[in-house]
Amino acid sequence: MTTRILPAVGDPDAARSVTTLLSQLPDAEPAAPVGDSTQLIDTLARLAGESVEELPEVVLVHERIGPVPALELIREVSLRFPAVGVVLITADASPGLFAASMDAGARGLATLPLSYEELANRVQAAALWSTGVRRHLGTGGDVFTGPGGTVVTVTGAKGGVGATVTAVQLALAAQASGHTAALVDLDLQTGDIAAYLDVQFRRSVVDLAAITDISPRVLSDAVFSHDTGLALLLAPGEGERGEEVSDRSARQIVSALRSRYEVVVIDCGSQMNGANAAAIEMADTAVLVTTPDVIAVRGAKRIVRMWDRLQIRKAEETVTLVNRFNRNTEIQPPLIQRITGTRMSGTAVPANFKELQGVVDSGRMHELDPRSTVKQALWALAGELGLVKPSQGAEPRGGGMLRGDRGSIGGRRRKGGTTSGGGRK
Numbered sequence: 001m002t003t004r005i006l007p008a009v010g011d012p013d014a015a016r017s018v019t020t021l022l023s024q025l026p027d028a029e030p031a032a033p034v035g036d037s038t039q040l041i042d043t044l045a046r047l048a049g050e051s052v053e054e055l056p057e058v059v060l061v062h063e064r065i066g067p068v069p070a071l072e073l074i075r076e077v078s079l080r081f082p083a084v085g086v087v088l089i090t091a092d093a094s095p096g097l098f099a100a101s102m103d104a105g106a107r108g109l110a111t112l113p114l115s116y117e118e119l120a121n122r123v124q125a126a127a128l129w130s131t132g133v134r135r136h137l138g139t140g141g142d143v144f145t146g147p148g149g150t151v152v153t154v155t156g157a158k159g160g161v162g163a164t165v166t167a168v169q170l171a172l173a174a175q176a177s178g179h180t181a182a183l184v185d186l187d188l189q190t191g192d193i194a195a196y197l198d199v200q201f202r203r204s205v206v207d208l209a210a211i212t213d214i215s216p217r218v219l220s221d222a223v224f225s226h227d228t229g230l231a232l233l234l235a236p237g238e239g240e241r242g243e244e245v246s247d248r249s250a251r252q253i254v255s256a257l258r259s260r261y262e263v264v265v266i267d268c269g270s271q272m273n274g275a276n277a278a279a280i281e282m283a284d285t286a287v288l289v290t291t292p293d294v295i296a297v298r299g300a301k302r303i304v305r306m307w308d309r310l311q312i313r314k315a316e317e318t319v320t321l322v323n324r325f326n327r328n329t330e331i332q333p334p335l336i337q338r339i340t341g342t343r344m345s346g347t348a349v350p351a352n353f354k355e356l357q358g359v360v361d362s363g364r365m366h367e368l369d370p371r372s373t374v375k376q377a378l379w380a381l382a383g384e385l386g387l388v389k390p391s392q393g394a395e396p397r398g399g400g401m402l403r404g405d406r407g408s409i410g411g412r413r414r415k416g417g418t419t420s421g422g423g424r425k
Contacts, residue, residue, distance in 0.1 A: 003027055004056035007059075008037070048081060058123050060087050061089065061106075075251070079252070086106045087108045150285070152170060152285045153266045155287070156269060157291075157303060158295065162349070169379065174265070180263070182263070185234050186269070187276075189240075197230075197363065204222075204241075214252055226366070242273070251282065254278070266279050289320075290322060300340050301339055315340060321347070324353075347378075347380045350374065350377060
């Protein structure tokens with residue numbers, strides 16, 4: 001049996017050394033090395049999108065891979081592509097690192113400098129394990145499969161600009177169009193998604209924070225199945241418990257969700273912490289919500305600059321949405337674009353709080369009238385971001401006709417690419 005091997009090695013000298021040894025292994029089919037974590041995940045996602053059988057049996061991860069640290073990368077690969085056996089290449093053969101790599105999901109550890117015999121043994125063991133997993137995948141076992149869904153984060157330039165309403169409606173639009181969708185509240189101290197959707201549920205994102213291996217069953221126990229079909233992962237009822245969600249646990253949670261759902265919308269609130277910073281960094285699209293006033297636009301500029309300084313996200317990779325838009329205000333979207341350096345959404349949400357007040361006060365945001373101009377604008381944004389399927393004329397779950405919402409006509413977004421009606425986001 002031929003073993004397909006994909007090395008992830010950033011250092012050119014190490015890559016040549018690994019490639020030379022792999023070429024000597026019997027029945028091995030090594031691919032050209034990928035140079036960083038992003039390229040590795042994108043390559044695996046593309047192959048998994050064709051078929052699980054197209055994935056390599058073994059992935060080799062060098063300890064100096066970046067920008068995502070090696071152990072975090074191994075954890076993400078293990079969660080998103082469970083049919084792949086991962087081997088860590090490292091100079092540190094300590095018991096502590098061995099245990100940490102096994103906890104992350106690695107199937108073996110090869111020490112530097114590499115020897116032919118050790119590498120052959122590790123690759124063979126990982127390949128046998130991978131073959132066994134694929135055999136079980138064919139029976140529909142309780143495991144994550146697929147290349148992973150689209151992750152969109154929604155952040156407010158300051159409190160009260162409408163980030164939660166935006167996140168809720170984007171998720172509802174995705175669900176109504178036929179996608180499996182999850183809505184996550186990472187506004188860990190002041191999250192209000194439960195109140196907006198009239199939900200009382202004792203579990204929250206904190207229940208997943210301390211779990212190193214988030215299986216589908218564990219994840220399903222933590223999410224709430226809403227009447228609309230949305231899967232909700234809520235913020236803790238006690239805000240101080242939000243500190244239990246670290247950036248590392250947030251990465252695991254986002255990886256698990258995107259492996260289970262086609263669309264994952266994350267409300268990040270307006271205050272940055274390690275958890276929502278990690279989510280924004282991992283997101284396919286980051287939406288920044290502002291209102292057309294000086295204070296909010298200053299807040300948007302401050303957030304964009306902070307993301308850039310912390311290397312979370314570049315300004316041009318951020319989509320800014322103007323909420324409570326009025327053509328008579330002095331601050332218009334082109335000015336906001338110049339100030340923030342971000343890309344503006346093609347949709348602006350009109351200032352019409354009267355349409356929202358009833359459903360906000362009653363906690364029935366999912367019952368917002370489809371004739372609402374606010375809802376139509378936000379569903380149009382969902383179409384612009386590629387979160388909805390083309391309308392089939394079906395009635396969405398949770399109320400309202402999808403056909404009547406302008407957001408139902410948006411094209412599917414290619415990661416890092418374009419929609420059918422807009423520019424690169």
